[in-house]
Amino acid sequence: MEQPTQTENRLKSSEDGGCFPTETTTKPLIQTVTHILLRDNEDFQPYFKPISVALGPLHHDYSPDSKLQRGEKSKLQMAEKFIKYSGREMEVFYTRVKAEINSLRECYDSKEIKTWCDECLAWLFLMDGCAVLFFILHDATDNLDKLGAKDDLLAYVKMDLFLLENQLPYQLLQILMNLCTRVPLCSPEDENKSAAEVLNASITTFIDKNAMNLLGQEQQKPLIKNSKKQQQQQEQQTAATTTTTAAITIDTQREPAHLLELLWRRITKSEKDKESDGAISKLLKKLYPSGENGSDVTMSKCISCNSNSGDKKRHWRPTFRSVKELNEKGIWLKVSNSSNIEGISSIEDISFQEYFFWATLKLPPITGDNFTWPKLMNLIAYEMCPDFKNNFEISSYVSFLDSLIDQREDVKLMRDADVLYNGLGSDKAVALRFNKISKNLVSNFWLQHSYLKHQIQAHCNNKFATSMAQLYHTYFRSPWSMLAFFGALLGLGLTAMQTYEAY
Structure with missing residues (x-):
């Protein structure tokens, strides 16, 4: 039987490491996938592990034998290019991330990152965050071919960006975006916008494209080839996008936890639902209707x-x-x-x-x-x-x-x-x-x-409705059954006419 002191220690440790929501919880932590989901679905375990690139501390592996080394090299190259075009020195980015490291730590389950020192974690956040923003900007502008990577790697990178255990705090991305003074691939219409506005707009576009792909809408041409009116509406919305991602977080008081939450918000609520009761x-x-004005149904x-x-x-x-x-x-x-x-x-x-x-x-x-x-x-x-x-x-x-x-x-x-x-x-x-x-x-x-x-x-x-449905399935489901049905009607009609003429 456990001693009282041992039980007290376990209770104290559970208070620090527990993940049930409390009054002080502001946003969900980045954590591992629950075992409940994997209990009888071992075939789905690969869906939660990065294939090409590890982002954040949960799956990071510096060993030369790591299967993610190819993606690690590409990630460092993208981060280097992003900083090069940002208008800031690397030390500026690192100093700011290091200053916010305690706040960024709070975005994770403390047990998962307790072995990481502040300096290593700040460097990891800097490289991973810059690489993610660089990739998203190229994907949003349809310029992935300029990254110089093969299509298979790029496809898997995009998939790895939406793994729960592979998320980066959205707070980190905001810090990096607000530090930039310029961005690569800046189009003429973006010249009057700040770098943060352009990067935020690219994230919005990136989330929209992935939502359309998930909901099977990339195959629907009307959703891709929008009318001029729809294009103007999209341009107006993009222009209204600010560094606080107002276009994305319209339905909540808090900022998003990460990119996966942005995708979740996009496909679980339509714009008209956000503007009204749903x-x-x-x-x-x-x-x-009940009550005055049909309220509270x-x-x-x-x-x-x-x-x-x-x-x-x-x-x-x-x-x-x-x-x-x-x-x-x-x-x-x-x-x-x-x-x-x-x-x-x-x-x-x-x-x-x-x-x-x-x-x-x-x-x-x-x-x-x-x-x-x-x-x-x-x-x-x-x-x-x-x-x-x-x-x-x-x-x-x-x-x-x-x-x-x-x-x-x-x-x-x-x-x-x-x-x-x-x-x-x-x-x-x-x-x-x-x-x-x-x-x-x-x-x-x-x-x-x-x-x-x-x-x-x-x-x-409804027996009448189901009877009519059965009649349709029996006589009108295929052209041949329809021809047979109308042929039979025609035969009956001709027979009736012959009988009438005979009398």
């Missing part, structure tokens, strides 16, 4: 309006159906057309619309390939950090997609609707990936989208 609240207020009100008796309550507890089953009930998938000012959809852009005897379930598109899966997994890992307060938006969305996908036929139907872009080749591989990834996920999807569940279930319980 699409879901709007819809609920429209459907179930809750999910419980939505549920109570649709279940007045015990029998009806049982009615609203469905096991959700796969895409194939939804199709058989007359519910078709369609890409959601709502997006923010940058033309980027949010995973919250989910809606259900009914038209007489058929309906459409609109979903934001998503990409499934070897480059976007790591981003998705690290976003989920970030949501599972104990000091990050959130509603598990990404985890819930992935769990929802898993409920739609039972087998390869479901993946095919999602591909046909342009809701999912399969980069793995096999539809079965995508189905298995979704089934595995959602094993240990926390899902709040049906709590957040209760109205959606009720609408879909109500349509499935």
